Amino acid sequence: MGIVASEPIRPEEMAQVALLLASTGGYLDAYTWIIHGVMANAQTANLVLLWVYCTVGNWEEALHFLPPIIAFIVGIIVASWLRRAAVKRASAISILVEIALLVTVGILHNRLPDLAGTLGISFVAAMQTVVFTKVEGATYSSVMITGNLRQAVEGLFAAASGGGQPGMVRRSGIFAGVCVAFGAGAAIGAFATKGIPDVALGLPVVALLIVLLRCEVRGEV
Numbered sequence: 146m147g148i149v150a151s152e153p154i155r156p157e158e159m160a161q162v163a164l165l166l167a168s169t170g171g172y173l174d175a176y177t178w179i180i181h182g183v184m185a186n187a188q189t190a191n192l193v194l195l196w197v198y199c200t201v202g203n204w205e206e207a208l209h210f211l212p213p214i215i216a217f218i219v220g221i222i223v224a225s226w227l228r229r230a231a232v233k234r235a236s237a238i239s240i241l242v243e244i245a246l247l248v249t250v251g252i253l254h255n256r257l258p259d260l261a262g263t264l265g266i267s268f269v270a271a272m273q274t275v276v277f278t279k280v281e282g283a284t285y286s287s288v289m290i291t292g293n294l295r296q297a298v299e300g301l302f303a304a305a306s307g308g309g310q311p312g313m314v315r316r317s318g319i320f321a322g323v324c325v326a327f328g329a330g331a332a333i334g335a336f337a338t339k340g341i342p343d344v345a346l347g348l349p350v351v352a353l354l355i356v357l358l359r360c361e362v363r364g365e366v
Contacts, residue, residue: 166287171330220271251346
């Protein structure tokens with residue numbers, strides 16, 4: 146199955162949107178790791194570290210990784226309900242909720258306890274991963290790169306070995322681009338978080354505003 150769908154590409158499935166969301170995902174992971182010592186998106190890492198510390202009996206450190214996992218689960222439930230209730234408006238509403246939460250955490254950065262900031266950002270990550278699931282008809286993730294990297298390499302191998310289908314090279318290129326965007330977002334996030342921690346969350350808010358505008362403008366055409 147090629148990446149180019151027979152029907153017009155939905156605004157939220159555009160490659161540009163996927164790249165912006167991936168950069169935001171990497172940025173927020175870097176931010177929460179530096180500020181809070183946990184991952185916003187990578188619940189695998191949080192779960193591994195939770196059990197590692199449990200194994201050695203360091204319960205205080207282990208419980209540090211539990212709140213983001215719970216917030217991520219709650220975010221998935223809310224986003225799943227939103228997709229059923231809003232359908233066509235789910236992506237726009239999700240982005241607005243994400244922006245509102247990030248602005249709130251950013252404004253209260255110096256007043257919010259670490260726990261509150263972590264919960265808000267993990268909730269944002271969960272909503273993004275549930276609502277934005279496809280790029281040009283192909284399933285991807287904007288908050289982690291494991292599956293994207295696999296699909297990029299598999300596609301390139303298939304194309305190079307002569308077994309690829311039409312559109313396979315473009316598909317691999319998009320997945321590779323998403324991986325690069327995630328890494329670039331993490332690098333920018335680390336730099337901004339250390340250099341301008343009080344306003345660091347402003348950059349992902351700008352990226353999400355651009356996503357919202359692109360989805361809304363294309364949706365009205």
